[in-house]
Amino acid sequence: MGIVAVWLTPALEPKQIFPMAPVVVTRPGLEPADFLFRPVVIEASNTELMDTLQISGVIQSSLYNALNESGVGVLPPSARHQLAWSLADIFEYKVDMSRDLRQGDKFHLLIERLQKPNGAIIVSKVLGARLALSNASNPLEAIHFDTPGSSTGQYYDASGMSLRAAFLRAPVAFRRISSIFGARKHPIFGEWRNHTGTDYAAPMGTPVRAIGDGVVIFAGTKGGYGNMIDIRHRNGMVSRYGHMRNFATGMRPGTRVAMGSTIGYVGMTGWATGPHLHFEIRVGGVAHDPKLALQSRSGEPIPANERVLFQKMRNQTLASLNQSRLASVTE
Ligand SMILES: [Zn+2]
Incomplete structure (x- = not known):
C-alpha cells in the first residue's frame, strides 16, 4: 500500500x-x-x-x-x-x-x-x-x-x-494497549471454563476506565475475578471489571462514576496468569456479549x-x- x-x-x-x-x-x-x-x-x-x-x-x-x-x-x-x-x-x-x-x-x-x-x-x-x-x-x-x-x-x-x-466500546484506552506496537494477536490467558468476558492484555497498572456513567455497586474481592468492580448504569446494565491490581481512590458501593473516569488499575489478582483486565457486560445477572450490548444507540x-x-x-x-x-x- x-x-x-x-x-x-x-x-x-x-x-x-x-x-x-x-x-x-x-x-x-x-x-x-x-x-x-x-x-x-x-x-x-x-x-x-x-x-x-x-x-x-x-x-x-x-x-x-x-x-x-x-x-x-x-x-x-x-x-x-x-x-x-x-x-x-x-x-x-x-x-x-x-x-x-x-x-x-x-x-x-x-x-x-x-x-x-x-x-x-x-x-x-x-x-x-x-x-x-x-x-x-x-x-x-x-x-x-x-x-x-x-x-x-x-x-x-x-x-x-x-x-x-452513552457508552465507550472498551474499558482500556487504545493508546494504553501496548500491543498496537507489536503483534496484533493477544495472548490467550489460561482462565476458568465458560469464560464469559473479554480480556484486555495491558501492562500492570494501566488505568481502567468506566465505560459509562453509573454507580459502583460492588468493589472488593470475588473469587476468580480477584479485585473486582461492578458498575450499574442507568439502563440497568452492569459493567464488571476483574483482576485489577488496585482500585482508584473512593471506589465503594454508592460511588458515582463518570464515563471514562479511572476506576482502578490492571493487575492479575484472582485466577489470571498474566496482567490483563477481565471485562463483562451483565444484564439481569447474566453476561452478555459486549459487542451487542454496547452497540451504541445514535x-x-x-x-x-x-x-x-x-x-x-x-x-x-x-x-x-x-x-x-x-x-x-x-x-
Ligand atoms: Zn477474562
Whole structure:
C-alpha cells in the first residue's frame, strides 16, 4: 500500500508551501463556508503553515503499522503515532480498536497538517475518517464539525448524528494497549471454563476506565475475578471489571462514576496468569456479549440551525474521502 496524498489547494504546489515561505491565499468574495475544501489560509504574519491531505491504508498487521507506512514521507513518526490514537478516539463509541480490527480492514483519512514555527509537523485535526471493517456491511464514517459551545468540535456520521454515545466500546484506552506496537494477536490467558468476558492484555497498572456513567455497586474481592468492580448504569446494565491490581481512590458501593473516569488499575489478582483486565457486560445477572450490548444507540443530532452548514461540510469531506478511495484503487 502506497501513499495517497492529494493537495487540496490547486494554486499551491507542496514545495511552494514547504519550507516556510510566507504565503497569503485569498479568495475574494467567498465566505469561508463557500471554500471548496476547508480553507487553507496562511497568514504572512504567521509562520505556521497548514495544508490538507489524505492518507489511506489497508491494515495488514496493526492499525499503527498501517498508518506508519501510509504516513511515510508526509508525517514524522510522532505524528503517525498520534494519528493512530486519534482514529481510535474518534471511533471509541463505535469500535473496540484493540479487538475488532482485522487484516484487510481499510481506512481513509482527511487530515489537516500543521507546520509550527519551529519546523515541527503535526496533525492539527482529523477532518474526516472512513473505516471499512471487513466484517461489517457498511463503512463507518466520521465528519468533524465545529458546533457552538464546543472548543474542539465533534464528530458526526453522514446523517448528522453525533458519534458520542452513552457508552465507550472498551474499558482500556487504545493508546494504553501496548500491543498496537507489536503483534496484533493477544495472548490467550489460561482462565476458568465458560469464560464469559473479554480480556484486555495491558501492562500492570494501566488505568481502567468506566465505560459509562453509573454507580459502583460492588468493589472488593470475588473469587476468580480477584479485585473486582461492578458498575450499574442507568439502563440497568452492569459493567464488571476483574483482576485489577488496585482500585482508584473512593471506589465503594454508592460511588458515582463518570464515563471514562479511572476506576482502578490492571493487575492479575484472582485466577489470571498474566496482567490483563477481565471485562463483562451483565444484564439481569447474566453476561452478555459486549459487542451487542454496547452497540451504541445514535448520539445527539446536529442542531437544526447548523444542519445546512454541516451538510455542506459533510459533502466536501466525503468527496475528498471518495477521491482517496479511487486513487488507492488505481494504484
Ligand atoms: Zn477474562
